[in-house]
Amino acid sequence: MSEIHGLAVHAAGAQLLPYKFDPGEIKPYEVEIKISHCGVCRSDINLIDNDWGISKYPFIPGHEIVGTVVGVGAHVRNLSPGQRVGVGWQADSCGMCEWCRRGDEHLCAQAQPTCVGRNGGFADKVRVNSRFAIPLPEGLDSENAAPLLCAGVTVYTPLRNLGARPSSRVGVIGIGGLGHLGIQFARVFGAEVTAFSTSKEKESEAKDLGAHEFVNTRDTGALKKVTGSFDLLLSTIHADQDWSAYVNALRPNGVLCLVGAPPSAIQLQAPPLIGGQRMICGSSSGSPRDLHEMLDVAARHGVKAITESFAMAKANDAVTKVKKNQVRYRVVLAN
DSSP, X not given: XXXXXXXXXXXXXXXXXXXXXXXXXXXXXXXXXXEEEEEEOHHHHHHHTTTTSOOOSSBOOOOOEEEEEEEEOTTOXXXXXXXXXXXXXXXXXXXXXXXXXXXXXXXXXXXXXXXSSSOOSXXXXXXXXXXXXXXXXXXXXXXXXXXXXXXXXXXXXXXXXXXOOXXXXXXXXXXXXXXXXXXXXXXXXXXXXXXXXXXGGGHHHHHHHTOSEEEETTOHHHHHHTTTOEEEEEEOOSXXXXXXXXXXXXXXXXXXXXXXXXXXXXXXXXXXXXXXXXXXXXXXXXXHHHHHHHHHHXXXXXXXXXXXXXXXXXXXXXXXXXXXXXXSSXXXXXX
8 A cells, every 4th residue: 555645733733734654555454535625624624723622633524424444354245346435523442342333333432533643634645444434325425425424424323222212302403514514414314303503694594404493502501491391402503602591592301412522511401400300411423323324314314514625735724714603514525
């Protein structure tokens, strides 16, 4: 196998620069993928800036990868050269622990993220364990599919695991990179969908995406009007909110699920949780099983990310645009 060429960060917050490395011999259970597209996720920005204190430089970001298998390890049986596949947040797991045996590899204590401690998808090729390279249905366009591999599965998994169905009243908080996909998937589950946003001008687009109703969260009166209305609220935003108001917006046995991480601690009074048997929880990305199912559902029901495309060589421009929150709704790099 040849060298891998990509764009790497050499210090926290630095510009991406050309970088090449020798990945060595392909391991028995690995595949090598020639990358056609890679999404730019908010998590990539966090890693570039070392916001989480786990980045080691130099490294190549990128974990919403679409490409074609060009090499397989000796023990790979599930993929063949020429197959189009996608890779999300995770590239490997131990394969043996309780969580891996259950099919919840994303909860494995030894889970290996695609671009933490290894090089990711802002490159011409990438290597991952073959179990984490998911064949893409023919009905999915590569550019629109790339963000599904992280953002898509991040909103799909809690909707599925928390029982969204036609009788459900679901609210999606935030109409951005995650939220615009959450609205689409909630509608696919048949739920009555309400979009929450601080931007009144997004109402029309939210309804085009599948929302039945819209709540302007800058209007405190509007939030009070939906008290006791929802079985599930999915918060996709990375900002502090009036969490008490959202808990009060839940029906009995309702759930507030966080997939976006607010910067401050969440403080809530216990009585509304106890009295209504309400819950608050978080949800991670998803397992290979979840990715397979989510991609199939997206292909059959026409769910796709709204994207802006940049050439891979213009990755710094793309990162800057994401940092400034100027994207509707996902940026994808193309080789």
